[in-house]
Amino acid sequence: MKTIYSRLAIFLSSTLFVNGSVFADNPIFTDVLTADPAAMVYDGTVYLYTGHDEAKDNNVFYDMHDWLVFSSTDMVNWKRYGAKLSVKDFKWAKSDAWAGHVVEHKGKFYWYVTVRHATINGFAIGVAVADSPTGPFHDARGSALISNDMTTDTEIDWDDLDPAAFIDDDGQAYLFWGNTRPRYAKLKDNMVDLDGEIHSLDLPNFTEALWVHKHGKYYYLSYATGFPEKTAYAMSKSITGPWEYKGILNELAGNSNTNHQSIIDYKGKSYFIYHNGGTQTPPHGGSFRRSVCIDELFYNKDGTIKRIIMTSEGVKPAR
Ligand code: FUB
Numbered sequence: 001m002k003t004i005y006s007r008l009a010i011f012l013s014s015t016l017f018v019n020g021s022v023f024a025d026n027p028i029f030t031d032v033l034t035a036d037p038a039a040m041v042y043d044g045t046v047y048l049y050t051g052h053d054e055a056k057d058n059n060v061f062y063d064m065h066d067w068l069v070f071s072s073t074d075m076v077n078w079k080r081y082g083a084k085l086s087v088k089d090f091k092w093a094k095s096d097a098w099a100g101h102v103v104e105h106k107g108k109f110y111w112y113v114t115v116r117h118a119t120i121n122g123f124a125i126g127v128a129v130a131d132s133p134t135g136p137f138h139d140a141r142g143s144a145l146i147s148n149d150m151t152t153d154t155e156i157d158w159d160d161l162d163p164a165a166f167i168d169d170d171g172q173a174y175l176f177w178g179n180t181r182p183r184y185a186k187l188k189d190n191m192v193d194l195d196g197e198i199h200s201l202d203l204p205n206f207t208e209a210l211w212v213h214k215h216g217k218y219y220y221l222s223y224a225t226g227f228p229e230k231t232a233y234a235m236s237k238s239i240t241g242p243w244e245y246k247g248i249l250n251e252l253a254g255n256s257n258t259n260h261q262s263i264i265d266y267k268g269k270s271y272f273i274y275h276n277g278g279t280q281t282p283p284h285g286g287s288f289r290r291s292v293c294i295d296e297l298f299y300n301k302d303g304t305i306k307r308i309i310m311t312s313e314g315v316k317p318a319r
Contacts, residue, residue: 023076030281036050037275038050039273048273055288067084069082076318077317084136085100092119097113103165108131111128126144127191161178172239173191174187178210183200204225222263232247250308272297275291
């Protein structure tokens with residue numbers, strides 16, 4: 001009997017009933033603080049890679065040391081794998097496990113991450129590789145893929161963060177990243193070296209958190225705009241642009257000055273995955289104690305995206 005009741009308690013704590021329907025409630029995890037979501041659909045499963053906030057209260061700054069992995073086949077029930085990559089896995093890095101992104105290429109999984117470089121001033125981007133979406137991952141280069149000395153056109157040392165990889169239909173891979181200055185470069189087929197020069201993009205009021213996706217015939221570049229951050233987006237018919245700015249996609253995320261989105265299609269629906277500072281678990285959420293949320297995303301007939309409606313109820317199970 002005890003087992004039945006405890007299973008029921010776990011089920012009830014992970015779902016919310018609204019008018020007889022089952023939803024995932026937002027934030028989707030209440031026992032661990034998750035930020036900077038990056039989702040990947042692979043072989044019928046959604047893999048969710050997140051940062052891991054560990055700040056004890058909100059009077060501090062980010063306290064982030066590793067990245068977490070989750071998976072789901074319905075967007076409501078999530079399997080937990082724990083921390084599968086850490087700053088310590090990059091011998092050349094010293095701290096700050098900020099935003100990352102995983103893509104699959106030719107049966108291998110590449111996890112691009114933001115870290116603070118140990119010997120070159122500023123933030124840097126590293127890449128880890130694994131044979132499975134849940135690891136084990138190891139440093140694929142033994143050095144930074146991008147470091148602050150490679151981009152000298154800004155005064156700040158945190159302009160090289162928030163990597164987002166994208167593989168176009170012709171197999172060419174790209175890496176997008178940046179804070180203040182949005183950038184992209186081609187990746188070699190080995191996925192761990194840049195192929196050619198670094199380009200700058202022209203996106204209005206760009207802050208950070210680039211995410212690239214394709215839906216139908218259009219390419220979409222979404223990003224955090226302003227500060228505190230909203231999410232904006234631009235569209236193009238080509239991954240290399242020109243990009244046409246389309247406006248605000250998501251408003252300020254509750255109780256957090258960052259918003260950091262990921263957008264996927266899964267089982268016939270589209271999802272906007274982001275973080276807010278909304279956890280009610282003491283000592284509560286905030287800008288440095290963030291939690292991942294999921295809401296549906298809807299396209300208009302002309303390919304533009306409807307403004308996201310952030311909800312407490314979250315999404316219904318995908319079938
Ligand atoms: O999580 C640390 C930083 O906050 C990320 O790199 C940014 O995108 C913002 O979410």
